[in-house]
Amino acid sequence: MKVQEHEPLSAHTTLRLGGTARYFVSVTSIEELREALTFAQEHAAPLCVLGGGSNVLFSDAGWTGLVVQIALQGTEYIEDSKGDARVTVAAGRMWDELVAETVSQGLWGMENLSGIPGTVGATPVQNVGAYGVEVADIIDWVEVLDLTTHALHILSLSECAFGYRDSVFKHSEGKKYIVTRVAFRLSTHPKPIVSYRDLAAFFADRTEVGVQEVRDAVLSIRAAKFPDLAVVGTAGSFFKNPIISKRQYDAIAHTFGAVPSYPVDAQRVKIPLAWVLEACGWKGKRIGHMGCWDAQPLVLVHYGEGTATELILFADQIRHDVAARARIDIEPEVRIVG
Ligand SMILES: Cc1cc2nc3c(=O)[nH]c(=O)nc-3n(C[C@H](O)[C@H](O)[C@H](O)COP(=O)(O)OP(=O)(O)OC[C@H]3O[C@@H](n4cnc5c(N)ncnc54)[C@H](O)[C@@H]3O)c2cc1C
Incomplete structure (x- = not known):
């Protein structure tokens, strides 16, 4: 584990703003994450968890403690008897890379959430959503590391308490958790959700569309909207x-x-x-x-x-x-x- 000092946070956020982190570390394994937490305790350094930095604005004063960037990697596919799939993904994987991969395998579920920047681990935090779908609709469970015990736990969908851009992770009872893995339920059976205004207009109310077509439509709508x-x-x-x-x-x-x-x-x-x-x-x-x-x-x-x-x-x-x-x-x- 390599701890950097006085690291500019503008380099780690998509707003490209903010001061420096007194300490900064990027962790690629659970062992490194536990080491980082011990480092924070030993240095009495308050902790800030970071993914891809696409939903945070650091102040110009920066962060006086330790910023831990979650870079855990790994993806596992499990098929059930009906041909549906559960995909279990480490928190540091880039979300849209995962969406592209599942869509290319013909799996339904993530396509409307195409093009959202950031990591898999941050998606349950704010229950990311777009074009009529929220990530809570496809989450099976979320694995977390408890900051107080350093132990791993599985949280069920109801324990995540998802709401509009909201979850347990944004509230005091969930702030003790770092998301380490997320399991998603995907389907091989076509389930297009294209009734949302922009998508309905794009497909001119056609409802029989392929999963790759939906992803491509979302990406093209987003390209016209986002800088x-x-x-x-x-x-x-x-x-x-x-x-x-x-x-x-x-x-x-x-x-x-x-x-x-x-x-x-x-x-x-x-x-x-x-x-x-x-x-x-x-x-x-x-x-x-x-x-x-x-x-x-x-x-x-x-x-x-x-x-x-x-x-x-x-x-x-x-x-x-x-x-x-x-x-x-x-x-x-x-x-x-x-
Ligand atoms: C161009 C653009 C378009 C966007 N479009 C959408 C959209 O359509 N829908 C939408 O919902 N959002 C959208 N976003 C917002 C953003 O991409 C998402 O919120 C994304 O999930 C943030 O991921 P991140 O890894 O960058 O998180 P970060 O910005 O690094 O962190 C966000 C929050 O999550 C916490 N966090 C991050 N990782 C973990 C973890 N492993 N465990 C615990 N807490 C963690 C952080 O502490 C922080 O509070 C967009 C952003 C941009 C820049």
Whole structure:
């Protein structure tokens, strides 16, 4: 295990912002992970777990403790008698590489989640989702290492307490866990989910489509919406789509017109924040080194040479504007650290 000191965190995050980590280590085995935890205890260094850095914003002060980057590797396929497959994957594998591999084998389940950056281990943390599918829909179990005992445990789907961009791992009872492996249930039987607006339009309401076709469609829709990570820094959608009461919805619709909405339960709906941001004039707006992407205003971008503080201030301006004009409290989807 090689511990680096004063490592720039901008090099490990897709926003390319943030200060340095006092200590930084990339672990490729469970033994190395346990060693890293012991190192943190011995140095009284607070721990921060990192995957691909595509959903975190480190402050300019950086991290005063140890950043552990999970780089565990390994994938195992098990077929059941009906021809379906369970795939068990180590947390450090890049998510989209796994999606490409399962799709190329004709396995259904991950195709709508194509093109999401980051690692497998981070997918249950925020229950990643896109185009009508959440990773919770295909997870069988999650293996975790308990920070207090250093022992491995298997968590069932219900123990993961998945919600919209939410799971036990984001709450106090789950913060003691590091995800080490995830098991997914995939199917050889065609199960296209193409009713989500953009996909339905892409296939012109055709429902008999192949799994590779769905992946290709998702990738092409995403390419038109998201910026190229090689050109600008971003962590994707910076805020969550708000879930609001039907009364609140009526008030917003009264001010802004027919805002699209998706039912959550009998009392609440989810609305696309991008729509509200566009109505408030944020789409394509740039202030200094930060901006709202013109093809998808929910995506905040760093054009280079900026600071984390600037991005936090830019996001605050948006939050206050939406609170004042639409009376909605919006929450970041990105984890702000330090
Ligand atoms: C261009 C772009 C598009 C995106 N599109 C989507 C999208 O469509 N849908 C969506 O849901 N998200 C999307 N995201 C957000 C992001 O890609 C996902 O949240 C992804 O799962 C983060 O993975 P990561 O490995 O980069 O996690 P990181 O950013 O490294 O970490 C994210 C959080 O998870 C924790 N974490 C990471 N690994 C582990 C682990 N092994 N155990 C415990 N905790 C861990 C970290 O401590 C941190 O709190 C997008 C991001 C970008 C940049």
